[in-house]
Amino acid sequence: MVQAAPPFDVQRPVGKAYDECRLADGTIRPGWQPIVDGFNRRGTQGLQNAAAETERLVRESGANFQTVGSGQSSLRPWQLGPIPLVLDSQTWSHLETGLQQRVRLLEAVLADLLGPQHLLKERILPAELLSANPEYPRTYHELPHLGPRLNISATDLARASDGKWWVTGDRTRAPSGLGYALENRVITSRVSPKLIRRSNVTRLAGFFSTLQEHLNSLSPHRNENPRVAILTPGKESYRYVEDAYLARYLGYTLVQGRDLAVRGNRLNLKTLGGLVPIDVLWRHISDRQCDPLELNPSSQQGVTGLLQAIRAKRVAVANSIGTNLSQMPALLPFLTAASQFLFQETPILPSIATYWCGGEQECKYVLENLDSLMLRPAFFVTRHSALVPAEMTAEEKSELVRKIKANPHQYVAQQRPSRSVTPVWHNGQMQSWHVALRSFHVQTESKIAVLPGGLVRVSPDSASLDQNPTTGRLGQDCWVVANEPVDHETSLLSSSRQPVRLVRGGAELPSRVAESLFWFGRSAERTEIIARLLRCILFRIAGETETSEMPELPRMVAALAALGQIEPDHAIEEFGSLLPALESALPESLYRQDNPYNLRAGIVGMVENAAAVHDRISLDAYRMIHKIHEHLVAPRADLQLDIGTAINRLDGLISDLLALSGVASESMTRTHGWRFMQLGRRIERAYQTAELLLATLQNPILDERPLLESLLQATDSLMTYRARYLLQLQPCAAIDLMINDDSNPRSIQFQLNKMCWLLNELPTEDSQFGLGEDQKLVRQLAHQTLMSDPQQLSETDAKGNRPALEALLSDLIEQLPRVSDLIAARYLLHTGGRQELTGRLTAAAASTLPK
Structure with missing residues (x-):
């Protein structure tokens, strides 16, 4: 076997350019020798591994910037080579x-x-x-x-x-x-x-x-x-x-x-x-x-x-x-x-060599030697590239000459x-x-x-x-x-012996940061609940049972439409048959970029709000966010639209969302920043759960057991239900667990109770007496939910509807956005247009489905 040459031995010189690494006779410069020896010992595969590791670390760091080219700007990662x-x-x-x-x-x-x-x-x-x-x-x-x-x-x-x-x-x-x-x-x-x-x-x-x-x-x-x-x-x-x-x-x-x-x-x-x-x-x-x-x-x-x-x-x-x-x-x-x-x-x-065209002789020289120069604005530095006359058409060059003659003092020319x-x-x-x-x-x-x-x-x-x-x-x-070992003593830690004043609380939070953390929490929670519901539906479609034999499926699809993941027409039987089959439509919906309410849009919202507070999020959390982004948003060469791939992608996404939630729960200091992020999560979880239940349970189907199992699975409550009730799936018990049970971290009551506590922990004006409007409304909703009876919520009227359930959930769906607006008005001074995370199909569309 022929042994590969050391990587640096195959480097080739470039014309007459000064070589930073080699002398004119090709020998390695003294300062470079240890570096060249070190990389040569690694060999080609070692350098490939170093390049891959460098790329991974850059990607994990989130180091990116806007590039400018062809009149457009885009965001791209910083690119770094392994050799210095x-x-x-x-x-x-x-x-x-x-x-x-x-x-x-x-x-x-x-x-x-x-x-x-x-x-x-x-x-x-x-x-x-x-x-x-x-x-x-x-x-x-x-x-x-x-x-x-x-x-x-x-x-x-x-x-x-x-x-x-x-x-x-x-x-x-x-x-x-x-x-x-x-x-x-x-x-x-x-x-x-x-x-x-x-x-x-x-x-x-x-x-x-x-x-x-x-x-x-x-x-x-x-x-x-x-x-x-x-x-x-x-x-x-x-x-x-x-x-x-x-x-x-x-x-x-x-x-x-x-x-x-x-x-x-x-x-x-x-x-x-x-x-x-x-x-x-x-x-x-x-x-x-x-x-x-x-x-x-x-x-x-x-x-x-x-x-x-x-x-x-x-x-x-x-x-x-x-x-x-x-x-x-x-x-x-x-x-x-x-x-x-x-x-x-x-x-x-x-x-x-630089020539300011405001001087008569300099301007004359520039006009006579345009093809060997590049031109820039005289008085300011711009992100745009220098003008290169040698690369211009005759018409473009003529226009440039006209502009220089009209305002010569506005231009400088430089030797390349x-x-x-x-x-x-x-x-x-x-x-x-x-x-x-x-x-x-x-x-x-x-x-x-x-x-x-x-x-x-x-x-x-x-x-x-x-x-x-x-x-x-x-x-x-x-x-x-250096020619000898360097000092390693320097540190950025302060050497002052002056004692610091101990502080806690974190009240020094700009409202702009609070706003971004609030919407980050909402986007993260919305992303998780859509991912869970979508995975639940795909599991059923991928199973052995024919879709026509799954009475719960139309309701689950209606809920998915209510949350904004798919077109509303999929939820209506008469129109659904005219649209692409769910087997292809649902996996494709994961990657669609034209839907401002779907799963992908939720991830984009997470990333954008996290980027706005890049300095406030731990590196571990930022790595998790980047990983979440890679599941559906980052360009992929292996993009497939089959159900199996979609389920695997959703499994990874949900796992990483849970890991991110764990980092926030166990690593974030309980400051106002954490409270606003939690408020966003709690509002969104309560809202989406209400949407989900209204779209599926307000007018029951003949056999609700498969539907209840699906809902409990989508709200991550199935294990708790089975531990309590084994296989007896009944509406009253399921509604109690998903709405009323304040020990279930996925229930609506749990979210409202947490919101009451979080709002109580936020600062208030010295002139304020009593509760704020946001606190009053949340307490009202919490009391309303607390006083609701699960048995009554599960009962149907003569028309086959659940009026008590519909009234409670409709009220929550209407009032929770008001809670968000009141919090914004009170604390988030920099809110622009109100962000929308709701779906496009009202739960009332479910009423058109067969019972």
Whole structure:
């Protein structure tokens, strides 16, 4: 047998590009040698296993982002390769020094532009960088700042064929990617723990410790344990998952603009327990969106009055508002002259050749050399790709030239960077792909700390790396390797000896979070009851008995239609015969995307509401949610529509839903967040059980025993019933167990009692006396159900109906949505349109079925 060559031995060079792994003669660079040896020992199969494990860990972490392409955006998982980019200590020392110098320069330029403006007066920078800049309101000049203006910044780098590093852009407003760089390290260290320790890789914890200490030091109140919040654009943003990950890792509060309020020139978090002051705000929204009162009046991401709180020095904002000026591409051509003017220094890391079209000679050069350049907006950074004239049609290029000539100061042109290559394991083989590196820095009062490594993207196509990191190329971890063992002492745990004040309760819950947890609970419960009912029906269809010999089946189908899983016409005998047979219709209904009420929609609702509170849900719970999502929603190559596959899929779904419920029951602290999730569950379970029973039992069929067994099975009460009554299936006993029995966690009475207790535990206004309207209504329903007699509920009238049962269940179905609305009105301040989880067929449709 021929032994396969070690994976790195088959790597091929790419043209004249600088090879990060090999010298010109093909030998391995010294910093790479331990890494190459380690992966070669694993062999091809070992690398395949590492790639699969990496993909699994990324998927379980929920790391995803919105990609932009062809004018559309979509959500996709972050992609990470198992092999890191390696930088030796000498290379890193050069980069670190150059990056620290650049941060000092950008800080000084920003201070000058928002202060004395010597650079403009001396014509080092053209005045149009401000006067023609739509991103520059004069309001920025008035704002004080606590500490440096640039607290957290980033620099995009490329290495040319001669090994020289070039800066392709700066990110000084709110750089993205820091969370993904951290996630890359966490996952890679889990996949290759021994290798990362043996290779003397510099740890990242020291950088994040510096970040924490610096943000804490910005607090205007100088308290030892200030409240730091991360202001995120929201779950619709490409960076929301990253923001949630950073908030969880650093122990910060993740907020949106609607969670905040300024009172008495103080920034506060709006919670169920009242207003909680915020000391430091790490903003991840654009400058113009921060305050709709003084900046962009249409902004929904910021908070009214934030600028006034900043002027009063009652809150520190990182980065300070106005820092978008130092990341504008039009600044790049002038940074070398600014460095000479301000510091008498030449930048160690030069900017890539950039031409601002506002200069006459530069504009002429750009128009004459369009095919060798790429064009970007001059004053702001966009997520969209650069314009590449060489790839345009003659008509498109002519239109671009017209636009440049009409508004030359609005454009910059850049030379397309050459990029180094690095080993990448892809599709079972070692390849050389081009590299883009984004570095991150924290500037304190006394130093500039640089993250050892950074965010790495690799691609076989160098041009695709000229786009924003959110375009979705393969990522890699970046290992800065030292010549000797590195310090492993650093920890993010506070070293303060100051005793902390013990607290319990969790009243500091934003109502937006409470709302998402409430609807998460409702979606989860709806998903479970539909899955149970659907599985119960499929079991019967898959059995030996002919469907015509199952008198309970039409009622069960009617209930399934009432819950919204299938078309209502399936529940009516005259129309059902015209529709596809249940054997094909029911399995197909699992995957339909055009039904806003079905099982799949419930899972989507779960995932969306969980994503909105990503930082509040444990990693174990999030893994379970992801697993639930995979059953019916995630794309599958093995999609089948037969009954056996549908039953197996439902078995797995119900098991995972129960596991998720167990995690919530045993692991979640009994705070208001847990209470709102439980309220959602209890309301939905009571409502769906009432719908189910009304659709099936209000006018009895001739032999109800099979129907009662099905209902008890669908409500997970069959085992309890048989333990009490053996095989005697009677309506009175079944109704008692599913409606009246407060010891049965699946009964309606149990849900109402729990709702009464949960509402009593929620905070109330100081001015409120007595019960709230929501509490009154729930107690009324609980009393009404408690006073109902199971024997009377099971009795039929002369017409063959159960009027007492119909009256009770109809009242519950009508009033439970009112309970939800009253809770929303009282606590959930940010509710938009009311979410609907009910089915489309009223239970009255069941009355058309034969008795």
